[in-house]
Amino acid sequence: MSRLAQTHGLSDVQQEIVSTVRDFVDKEIIPVATELEHRDEYPQAIVDGLKELGLFGLMIPEEYGGLGESLLTYALCVEEIARGWMSVSGIINTHFIVAYMLKQHGTREQRDHFLPRMAAGDVRGAFSMSEPALGSDVSAISSKAVKDGDEYVLTGQKMWLTNGGTSSLVAVLVRSDEGHPEGTAPHRSMTTFLVEKEPGFGEVRPGLTIPGKIDKMGYKGVDTTELIMDGLRVPADRVLGGVTGRGFYQMMDGVEVGRVNVAARGCGVAQRAFELGVRYAQQRSTFGKPIAQHQAIQFKLAEMATKVEAAHAMMVNAARKKDSGQRNDLEAGMAKYLASEYCKEVVEDAFRIHGGYGFSKEYEIERLYREAPMLLIGEGTAEIQKMIIGRRLLEEYRFQG
Numbered sequence: 001m002s003r004l005a006q007t008h009g010l011s012d013v014q015q016e017i018v019s020t021v022r023d024f025v026d027k028e029i030i031p032v033a034t035e036l037e038h039r040d041e042y043p044q045a046i047v048d049g050l051k052e053l054g055l056f057g058l059m060i061p062e063e064y065g066g067l068g069e070s071l072l073t074y075a076l077c078v079e080e081i082a083r084g085w086m087s088v089s090g091i092i093n094t095h096f097i098v099a100y101m102l103k104q105h106g107t108r109e110q111r112d113h114f115l116p117r118m119a120a121g122d123v124r125g126a127f128s129m130s131e132p133a134l135g136s137d138v139s140a141i142s143s144k145a146v147k148d149g150d151e152y153v154l155t156g157q158k159m160w161l162t163n164g165g166t167s168s169l170v171a172v173l174v175r176s177d178e179g180h181p182e183g184t185a186p187h188r189s190m191t192t193f194l195v196e197k198e199p200g201f202g203e204v205r206p207g208l209t210i211p212g213k214i215d216k217m218g219y220k221g222v223d224t225t226e227l228i229m230d231g232l233r234v235p236a237d238r239v240l241g242g243v244t245g246r247g248f249y250q251m252m253d254g255v256e257v258g259r260v261n262v263a264a265r266g267c268g269v270a271q272r273a274f275e276l277g278v279r280y281a282q283q284r285s286t287f288g289k290p291i292a293q294h295q296a297i298q299f300k301l302a303e304m305a306t307k308v309e310a311a312h313a314m315m316v317n318a319a320r321k322k323d324s325g326q327r328n329d330l331e332a333g334m335a336k337y338l339a340s341e342y343c344k345e346v347v348e349d350a351f352r353i354h355g356g357y358g359f360s361k362e363y364e365i366e367r368l369y370r371e372a373p374m375l376l377i378g379e380g381t382a383e384i385q386k387m388i389i390g391r392r393l394l395e396e397y398r399f400q401g
């Protein structure tokens, strides 16, 4: 057990779950992650193992066959998994967001239909807001749904779907005109549709095409795709929550817990980078002594470890706030912002400690160096986090003059 990033006040059950996941990561993920990543290969055996551990149902209520655990337990598991390989945490994350949105906003029928199979990992979720022309500015979504009898007809192009190919359920945010006349505020005219499809690529359902995997600099193994809707017919009972016009709020709720998850990923990757850096610093000698004995390198290690501790504490605080039933957008935004920036910095320092070898694909830090930047972008960029944090601070500290 590492000295850093301890979490106090966990129940026995939480401790057991997190330590089981940590063992799994050490035995089943770390030894194969870099090789699979270099081949951009989907980690099927790892996913099967996570399914067996019940990870796909970790936060799904027990009545639907899940483990009914808290956001904190979930985030600590994600931290462990990302320590092993960030892509694997990505496979779980969008599934988790969709399951959370169903639990919070789904109709009884939708929950009964999807959640038991999601808890078992048999139905896996992706969520889709971004389009080729927008990511931060969700209000500019141009994909459309038009009512036609008991169905909606969806048209438009979506971008950057994590698990777009491997999922069988996609929560898609589109603009719906029905009941929302011209001039309605953009966020009031958006609807989330629950789109079922076959996993795979090409035309996976009439009117729905997943063209192929986007080739990325890192975050490999997990598939990231576009999604094209061309006259895709979706029954009205697959509107999330049964009422149109609520999609924006439902997605923002999902993204808020997703931000704690991305913060947890940043913590996990930073921890691994620190482990690699502190080990290498004691193995490599220059000028007659291990580089760890040079004060400049010790200072680096000190800074890295302090960042690992700080990010973990903020992530845990944001998760606990949500678990207590309170609004946590401020804490989640801060945790996501800080953990992703610190992650990038800790990874860069570990890379520098490795000297030239850090540039070689033989060393794990090379993979981490390509993975960390994704956390600066996913679930909202640093600028978007700072906008959220700034607005919330002005609400809290309103000048009463």
Ligand SMILES: Cc1cc2nc3c(=O)[nH]c(=O)nc-3n(C[C@H](O)[C@H](O)[C@H](O)COP(=O)(O)OP(=O)(O)OC[C@H]3O[C@@H](n4cnc5c(N)ncnc54)[C@H](O)[C@@H]3O)c2cc1C
Pocket (backbone or CB within 6 Å): 094, 127, 128, 129, 130, 133, 134, 135, 136, 137, 159, 160, 161, 162, 163, 216, 219, 224, 374, 377, 378, 379, 380, 381, 382, 383, 384
């Ligand atoms: C690997 C990967 C996986 C992803 N997975 C998903 C997914 O599963 N589902 C999904 O819906 N999306 C996904 N995304 C998309 C992701 O959420 C967006 O890329 C992200 O929100 C940023 O949007 P953008 O790329 O359009 O950048 P833009 O919004 O175009 O921003 C470009 C730059 O401008 C800055 N900027 C934008 N607006 C402002 C402003 N008002 N003030 C100051 N600066 C601003 C941004 O911070 C950024 O630096 C994924 C992206 C990646 C790379």
